[in-house]
Amino acid sequence: MSRAHAVIRRYKTCAEVMKHGVEIFVVGDPAGARLNAAARRLARTVSENDSHVWGDLLNAANALRWRRMTQPQPRGFHPAITEAGDAVVREARVLRGAVADEVLLEEIAAAAQDVCQTDSPVGAELRRSIEEADPSICAVVASSHRARAGMQEWLASLAVPVLLPGELGAVDERIEQLYVVGPPFFFPPSLVTAPATDELTFLMPAWFGHRAIPTSRFADQADGAMKAKVRERAVGDLSEPESFVSNDEPLEETYYPQPMWRGRTSGDREPALDEAEAWKVLLAGNLAIWLDDGDRIRTLDPRQPAGERVTYAAVGDVVPGTYLVLRNGETERGAMYEAALHLMGSQAEAIKATQCGWKAALEARLASKGAVASIAELRARGVRSAARVRAWTEPTLISPKHERDLVLLLEWLGLAVEPSHQNAMALRRAVYRASADLREELEDAVSRAGLAALERDGHMSLEIEREGFRSMVVARVQARSPYTEIVPRPHVRAPFSDRSGKWLE
Template identity: 45%
Template sequence: MSRIAHLNQRYAASRAVARAGVEIVVVGDPAGARFDAAVRRLVLAVRDDGSGPWDDLVGASKALRWRLLTQPQPMEFNQGLDQLIGEVARLARRLEGAIAEQPILDELQLSAVALAQFDEGTVVGAAVLDSCLEAGAHESVVVAASNMAKAGLESWLQAHGTLVLTAGELDADLFGRDRTYVVGPPRFYRSSLVTAPATDYVCFILPAWFGDRSVARSAIAEYAEGAIRVPTRVFAIGDTSAPQQSVPADSESEDAYLPQPVWGSREPLDREPSAEEVLARKILLSGNLAMWLDDGERIRSLDLQQPPGERVTYTDVPAVREGSYLLLRRGTTERGVMYQAALAELGEQAESVGAAQNAWKQLLVQRLQRNGYRQVAKDLRAVGVKRADRARAWTDPNLIRPHSDQDFETLLTWLGIPVQPTFAYASRLRKMLYKVSAEIGKQLEGAVSATDLTELETVGHLGLSVAADGFRGILATRVLAISPYSSVVSRHDARVPFEDRSAQWLE
């Protein structure tokens, strides 16, 4: 199908869904409703206690609830479900006596174990399969909430001929498939799933115990004239009555019961970073890892949407998002290794270049220590440095020089340093860095091309074999969460992955 024909098809689908609306099928799920109620009571019982010994239990319970919502396939294709059920039961037993409401722990354990009795899958899974078979498995596409959910659903539904995709993959030609069944509540998906649908029919299938059935709208829909507002039609299947032990009246919004990262207590930013410190956000990574990401310009990444040979790239630091794939080296930063490699490329001139770099950076550090970051940035703006806000970042030994020639020349003059030969030295060193970076990029690209990336998409992290000295132990890992606030950390700790289990329930 040509691009124009494909675009016309999408417009026709958008018109059809805008007129007919989307269907929301809520399926009675007594076992899931019982467990959901137990999770809600647990969260309410401990919500005012802060961080404590039950954090793991709450995290595991939320993760199990999430899997019920997004991966309703039979146990044979859902090993993670069985593992989570066992983990919830184990943690509940371990916490006996930790909270006053022992019946809550008992009910949580019993309701979790009861979920394992349905070897043929949940009633929601049965509704998904029945819907596909009724409409025609080869005419249907099932949309999963994540790559991990896709892998599980695909292992189950591919035998029936049903295509399983994530929402981001719906731009592909669907080869005549005209019905989309979305697993999970509408709020888990972007508004474009219904405002720019891939088929003429869109249906969300979810358990009745999940109360929020609102369909996401574009952020500008409220203000736009003629904005698309897709109507919904709700249908109920099975026993949708509430469990005997109902959820307390003061139950919180759904957000409180979804898997969430653990950021710990926030320390107040009552001081500026020293010369050996940086402001950085904590990033939680797949594989029980984390990293402090500073305000550098870019970071090596992996774009799985690109064709082979073009997947290794750089991402601007502000553009790093949940779901991004980063290429990291355990134990140290890639920047430090490349800087030393670039310096070595200069041969006999390396000592002079290194001394010149150290000289202007030390003078900038002294100005920052004496006058403070805000005053230095103000003074630099006054003399014409456009990116004066980067003054603190320029002190990083591994950041060679400001990107703008004019900014660098003005900075050197402001520091009282003759522009030459420092400018020429730094520019040559940067050229060598680009050369080293390109060579490493080629090797990384070769390693990626020779690797089956299926594991990366499903598991979230994967080791790569690179032959270059200093670049062994490269890890591709998915960003799971980004801290909403910055912290002051040691410069040597920035961009170095370390063990951290704060995201264990997000995967």
């Protein structure tokens, strides 16, 4: 499809959606409604008492409620809901005797068990609607990678594509009907303002009260902004338990599992030479890394064809949903440095000597002048990446990203440019060769692995034969901290066990 054809088609779909409106199937879900009422009571208890005692139970309950709402496939295709339900029961049991409201504990545990023992009516309505409309013209939109993986397996017999919101630009022209699983509140406005199909239907449980269609932030100021009509259709048993929390309470944000950041603890001090500023990145599989401001990090893109999946991403582009390829328990950089030296053969010792020489001189200069003054002087000389001067002392970091920066740095240190410059460039080229070899082995390992399982679970191990790289892990980014911490430099980019992101999608 040409770009012009795609634009024309999008205008036509906009006209159709404006004409016919957006449909919302509000599906009765008594078991989910019971859980929702108990979870809202729990959220209010936490809010009123400012207590962290309930925190683990609230996180588990929110995860269960979120999965009930966005992953409506039957239990046989849904181990994640059993996992979350068991966690709710377990955390409620832990709190018995430690909190006063035992009735709430019993209710939320019973509600969790009820949810795990009943299939979501939203799923039944979704499948019925697809079969009635004709599966060949339908597609489903999921809220997350995990939700998509579960629904893909369940709907495989109907050959219905399951997509994420960001993938709708590639919707086949034969698709006329989109079914969006979850409340409009949790999806980008572009689903409605730039629709990919003529017909758009949201399916959501009746117990979620926020049903407004999202609009662009500029809609109120724009002339002719798209504001589609909404047609609600109630399905099934809409009865709900008595609520102890008003539906007017602004609690919508509690439905989506959120990371719990504690705030920066490093203060405003300057990192030492053996320390780095780094963001904490939570990963699937109960892992995390400290991510510094280096130039790039190895990633995997499951959407690409075989042979093109393993690549690099800029550190600034590491966001939730990115898959990182990491050396289990250690950084990749050290092993890659040793592999590059091995490729250099007889030149290795001379290269190591010049690398150690200018790095030692840099450490001494930083110790005498301080990092702030050194950065200012380097910037005055035209060094583009001067802010990373502390990182350049690390033995396995070969040189500044820009070749000219290394030349200027050596001159600032009062050292001869050669042979240090040439040796660093030769070592960098060797690292590129070693990295390319590793990439080919990783591509082979990925081709043998189950990418469907990666999308469902968010992580997987890659076993390759290369010495020093036999245990690699691919893990999806769940969240990235909004602030940096000062951490020991050897800890940067080395995956470690961390359960903070356990319930994130």
